[in-house]
Amino acid sequence: MLEARQLVKSYGSLQVLKGIDLEIRSGEIVSIVGASGAGKSTLLHLLGTLDKPDGGQLLLDGEDLTRLKDKALADFRNRKIGFIFQFHNLMPEFTALENICMPAWIGGEDRKARATELLERLGLADRATHYPGQLSGGEQQRVAVARALINAPSVVFADEPSGNLDSRNARDLHELFFQLRDELGQTFVIVTHNEELAQMADRKLEMRDGRIV
Secondary structure, eight states, X not given: OEEEEEEEEEETTEEEEEEEEEEEOTTOEEEEEEOTTSSXXXXXXXXXXXXXXXXXXXXXXXXXXXXXXXXXXXXXXXXXXXXXXXXXXXXXXSOHHHHHHHHHHHTTOOOHHHHHHXXXXXXXXXXXXXXXXXXXXXXXXXXXXXXXXXXXXXXXXXXXXXXXXXXXXXXXXXXXXXXXXXXXXXXXXXXXXXXXXXXXXXXXXXXXXXXXX
């Protein structure tokens, strides 16, 4: 479903990724681990098209993303890719329901019914009209998960999604990923320092010095 072929990326004279080959199957949960500076987040940003490689190919659902112009790439990203970050990045002036709907609104669609369904599925039905500042850290991160799922993406990329949560909320979030995989067939690629989550994944990939080892 997702394939990277010889992805390379440099920042100035520093080569961060040194030819990454990777295949992700639909419905798979893949964890990416490694020391700080190994290239994990850079790889995730390239796979999620938040940044562009200096060389190589990236294919998602058969589409070569390295050939798309900026606007077409942004449209594709909004429709096909979901993101979850360590800091939820919710907009404080919008309710939980409105934050979840945001990617759909950007694409010109109204998906309040799906947003409401996701809130119920994630145990947040009674939080729909609450603002982020009225939610706990675990609740905010679940809203961010729902936002990532609103457009039914092919893949969700998560960068240290439980890094800002206590151990109980982190465990709940990890279990949620597998529940969503089992119930919705959702694909996840997760960069994490949490060894428990990394071991739970279908595959654990270790990065070192810009390569998958």
